[in-house]
Amino acid sequence: MKSNIRLLKKHRRYSVEFKKQIVADFESGEYSVPQLEKLHGVTNQSIYNWIYKFSTFNEKGFRVVEMKDSSSTKLQELEAKNKELEAALGRKQIQLDYLEKMVELAKTELNIDIKKNYSTPQSTGSGKTKKK
Numbered sequence: 001m002k003s004n005i006r007l008l009k010k011h012r013r014y015s016v017e018f019k020k021q022i023v024a025d026f027e028s029g030e031y032s033v034p035q036l037e038k039l040h041g042v043t044n045q046s047i048y049n050w051i052y053k054f055s056t057f058n059e060k061g062f063r064v065v066e067m068k069d070s071s072s073t074k075l076q077e078l079e080a081k082n083k084e085l086e087a088a089l090g091r092k093q094i095q096l097d098y099l100e101k102m103v104e105l106a107k108t109e110l111n112i113d114i115k116k117n118y119s120t121p122q123s124t125g126s127g128k129t130k131k132k
Contacts, residue, residue, distance in 0.1 A: 014042070019050045019054060020054050022042070022047060022050060023050050023051055023054045023055050026047070026051060027055060027057060033047050033051075
């Protein structure tokens, strides 16, 4: 009895409008192919075939290659990294301004020249100092 039962493969048929909608979602950059695959339960090979067939941007003979992360996710990561680097740059600029002000105060109030000048004589080392 079991030998007579034939396993039928389930083939889904999708409307042209559905295929074009998925291609439009991909082209808008809102979803990547792996995201569309998970969202609609369609294989990525089918989605790529639809992109080759219905896309306005892709020409015949060109291969669509997409990474797992969508471009919008990459853009958000780059913007966050840029913001972090700008904050670090701001902190370093504040630190630099503070140190320059300290050097200036040391020179004016304490008469100590901290900046390296090439015309100043070299120190004699650890010679004896006079006691006051």
